[in-house]
Amino acid sequence: MTELKETRKEEKYDVIVVTAHPDDAEIGIGGIMATLAKKGKKVLLVNLTDGEPTPLGDHDTRIKEASAAAEILGIDRLTLDCCVNRRLMDSFEARVSLGDVFRKHRPEIVITMGGxxxxxxxxHYQAQLITEAAVFYSRLTKWDEHFTYPVHTIKQLFYFPVGAMMSGQIPHNSFLVDISSVLQKKLDAILTYESQFPPEKRQFIDQIKLHNQHFGALYGSRAAELLMLPRLLRLDILDIFNI
Ligand SMILES: [Zn+2]
Known part of the structure; x- marks a missing residue:
């Protein structure tokens, strides 16, 4: 999918993923986004900034790369015109802008980088703060003057920052998601970011692949990604043992 088209703006999404920059989510949970899309779930990726300036990139190139990555993963995406790369700050305006995206598209789950x-x-951390606040703002009543759309309540999950992923430490509140069947799709999506990963930086993508394979090996699959819960999860014991 290219940039979210005007005609689809009122659409409901099952999951919205929020990141500071293009390529953050593809690296962190490209496999989960592709898996959700493969299962028929509607996924919207919101980049708070265009990620520019970078040494080899420019605005149009980054949008083109991000759109190509979204196409590969089978998701929609948009760049929220509220924020500027390198100057992204948790602010009331950014919270409200994103909160209105949540109210408009009514996701069940919002995922962002945690930590x-x-x-x-x-x-990245500012994006987390903005997203957490926007999830909260999204359900607040008696505050209609700030929003175009009605209240909406959302569950939230977090994904692992890449540096933390590479440390090999797994937080106690995380769980693994099998991405075996879409690992190549994830890597192809990251590779669309040619301005960020020229040939001399491709080793980074190999490292991501190795980490996903390592996480997969921890529970007997070919590849996996990690998600973190915001709090302890209440599960029925019968569900855990599938009986
Ligand atoms: Zn980033």
């Missing part, structure tokens, strides 16, 4: 990326872009 700081120390020694890398602080935008």
């Amino acid at each position: 700081k990326t120390i020694m890398a872009s602080p935008d």
Whole structure:
């Protein structure tokens, strides 16, 4: 899918993924997004910024790359015109802009990166703060003057920052999702970002693949990605043992 088309703007999505930059979500949960799409779920990826400037990129190139990646994964995407790369800050305006996207598209689940990326872009953590607030704002009543669309209640999940993924430490509140059948799709989606991953940086994509294979090996599949819960999950014991 290319940039979200005007005619589809009122559409309901099952899952909305929010990131600071194009390529963040493809690296973190490209496999989960492709799996959801394969199962017929409607997924919308919201990039809070266009990710520019970068050494080899420009605005149009990044949009083209992001759209090509979304096409491969079978999802829709849009860039929210509220925020600027490198200057992304948790602000009331950004929270309300994103909250209205949630109210408009009424997702069951919102997923964003969870945790700081120390020694890398602080935008990622700001995106987490904006998203958490927007999920909260989305369900608040008696605040209609700030929003175009009615209240909507959402569940939230987080994905692992890439640096944390590479540390090999798995947080206690995480769970693995099998992405065996879509691992190649995920890698192909990341490869569309030629401006970010020129040949001398392709090793990074190999490392992502190895980590996904490692996570898969932990529970006997070819590849997996991690998601984190915001709090303890209540499960029926019969569901756990599938009896
Ligand atoms: Zn990023």
